[in-house]
Amino acid sequence: MxxxxxxxxxxxxxxxxxxxxxxxxxxxxxxxxxxVHSGQHVGMVEQALAAFDLRPDxxxxxxxxIGSQAELVAGMLRRLDELIVRRRPAAVMVQGDTSTALAGAxxxxxxxxxxxxxxxxxxxxxxxxxxxxxxxxxxISRIAALHLAPxxxxxxxxxxxxxxxxxxxxxxxxxxxxxxxxSAAKLPPRSKVLLDLEARVNADGGRIVLVTVHRRExxxxxxxxxxxxxxxxxxxxxDIHVLLPAHPNPAVQAQVSGALRGHDRVxxxxxxxxxxxxxxxxxxxxxxxxxxxxxxEAPSFGVPVLVVRDSTDRxxxxxxxxxxxxxxxxxxxxxxxxxxLGSHLRLPAGRNPFGDGQxxxxxxxxxDRLLGTGGVGTHSPELVALR
Numbered sequence: 001m002x003x004x005x006x007x008x009x010x011x012x013x014x015x016x017x018x019x020x021x022x023x024x025x026x027x028x029x030x031x032x033x034x035x036v037h038s039g040q041h042v043g044m045v046e047q048a049l050a051a052f053d054l055r056p057d058x059x060x061x062x063x064x065x066i067g068s069q070a071e072l073v074a075g076m077l078r079r080l081d082e083l084i085v086r087r088r089p090a091a092v093m094v095q096g097d098t099s100t101a102l103a104g105a106x107x108x109x110x111x112x113x114x115x116x117x118x119x120x121x122x123x124x125x126x127x128x129x130x131x132x133x134x135x136x137x138x139x140i141s142r143i144a145a146l147h148l149a150p151x152x153x154x155x156x157x158x159x160x161x162x163x164x165x166x167x168x169x170x171x172x173x174x175x176x177x178x179x180x181x182x183s184a185a186k187l188p189p190r191s192k193v194l195l196d197l198e199a200r201v202n203a204d205g206g207r208i209v210l211v212t213v214h215r216r217e218x219x220x221x222x223x224x225x226x227x228x229x230x231x232x233x234x235x236x237x238x239d240i241h242v243l244l245p246a247h248p249n250p251a252v253q254a255q256v257s258g259a260l261r262g263h264d265r266v267x268x269x270x271x272x273x274x275x276x277x278x279x280x281x282x283x284x285x286x287x288x289x290x291x292x293x294x295x296x297e298a299p300s301f302g303v304p305v306l307v308v309r310d311s312t313d314r315x316x317x318x319x320x321x322x323x324x325x326x327x328x329x330x331x332x333x334x335x336x337x338x339x340x341l342g343s344h345l346r347l348p349a350g351r352n353p354f355g356d357g358q359x360x361x362x363x364x365x366x367x368d369r370l371l372g373t374g375g376v377g378t379h380s381p382e383l384v385a386l387r
Contacts, residue, residue: 121154
């Protein structure tokens with residue numbers, strides 16, 4: 001029997017969530033991790049893994065000519081199928097809702113290899129938002145052999161969709177494991193923009209607002225409204241400095257620069273590597289974002305989050321009082337930001353509804369049980385399976 005578990009990653013969030021699992025699997029007496037870079041976002045995966053002293057074990061070369069989703073998924077399907085046939089793994093783990101996750105799940109399923117879905121059960125119930133991610137994750141849930149749900153709410157969602165409880169394990173989110181690992185290192189900033197911002201804030205006693213807007217459905221008019229709100233926020237609060245890491249899409253970069261260029265308290269940076277992002281988040285007074293990852297990470301530092309989407313698949317953050325869904329209406333964003341910044345609200349740090357930092361150990365225990373490899377002892381964190 002093969003003892004290799006392929007961990008697929010094609011984007012930075014996938015790499016960040018897979019890294020703690022790779023490290024946890026490396027201590028298993030039988031199972032062996034193999035990190036596979038799908039080729040979806042070249043450079044970003046390598047950067048994320050470097051924070052954990054990891055690198056891809058295999059790289060899937062892709063040729064893209066027209067840039068469509070169909071071309072991307074078809075190319076990855078072919079290459080991942082070839083890799084699965086060659087390696088004959090015991091299981092394939094995919095994360096979340098990306099094109100990489102969908103292609104990897106299909107390739108493994110068609111070859112009869114068990115699919116483990118990390119981050120299973122997140123839903124908005126709207127196939128158009130996020131698009132195409134909501135459809136991707138619903139399709140993966142139909143073919144996964146093991147559903148690694150970050151929360152009880154996610155697990156209950158899967159149960160409601162008729163997924164057998166014995167296939168679901170509540171693990172927590174491995175991004176909390178990643179966050180704790182990187183935060184404990186307390187590395188100095190690599191970004192000159194972040195270094196200069198910290199010096200300025202320390203000198204004038206200001207506060208940082210971290211803004212990220214990257215989802216496809218946010219581009220165009222919704223982004224214009226968010227940027228208008230950000231500019232108004234800075235004008236209304238003279239102690240606020242906005243840090244906005246750039247989106248890799250040139251059109252989005254131009255839109256952001258055009259709306260915010262010239263304001264001396266708006267700091268536009270290159271995409272931050274993960275240690276710098278964690279460092280910035282730890283010092284932040286407020287997050288304005290459409291990112292699912294930041295909704296999971298911010299509670300660890302007690303940072304309030306304004307979610308600039310019409311709905312969220314992380315309702316646990318809202319229920320726990322860490323996040324507010326405000327959409328992209330600039331008037332509402334400014335009103336909520338005024339209240340949060342005016343009250344100097346700081347929430348309890350460490351009470352993260354998405355995990356306790358031991359999710360990766362639970363993932364390994366669940367894989368161990370799925371594959372019958374018997375390598376996990378009684379010291380492992382509590383393993384919760386729904387019946």
